[in-house]
Amino acid sequence: RKEVEQDPGPFNVPEGATVAFNCTYSNSASQSFFWYRQDCRKEPKLLMSVYSSGNEDGRFTAQLNRASQYISLLIRDSKLSDSATYLCVVTSSGGSYIPTFGRGTSLIVHP
């Protein structure tokens, strides 16, 4: 079983739509969680951290469910510029805090 799993998509949605991605992780000792955005042929960039109580940043909402071991990202009022690949990142404890990346979920927002 992969440590961090994401539906690769693509999710093809119209402008203005609400779209949600999930990411599951296998290590129950995982400590930190992030969503990164990666544009085509570019480096990943931090979109938002995911806090235990859930957090929101404008149109983006991230949630963590430790019991079921998944995190989610909700994008409201999708824009064309939201088209990208969204990477789930999980960091586990144990001294090294090495991040593990999911393969990413592709989002295409069309007019």
Added chain:
Amino acid sequence: DGGITQSPKYLFRKEGQNVTLSCEQNLNHDAMYWYRQDPGQGLRLIYYSQIVNDFQKGDIAEGYSVSREKKESFPLTVTSAQKNPTAFYLCASSSPRGYQQNYGYTFGSGTRLTVV
């Protein structure tokens, strides 16, 4: 502005040749990482270093080597032993408590390596 600089942006390697990818950061981060990304794939960890003069193998270290003589620099050498080196290579760094305080990881803009 602080950040991570990777060079070159594009690199072409002949069969049997060693090449070195540069990664420099001025963020005063202790930890640095090298990842490889293949088309349609996620990031796979090659090597990481959490302190100067120390580094650890990641999941796919075979055919690669690194050094960490300075805090700011973490070069990656792709040796001739790496049989399929064509990929997008990404360097990242983080502060000692960055991942604990949810600051995340900062990436360089990457190097595209192609075997010719």
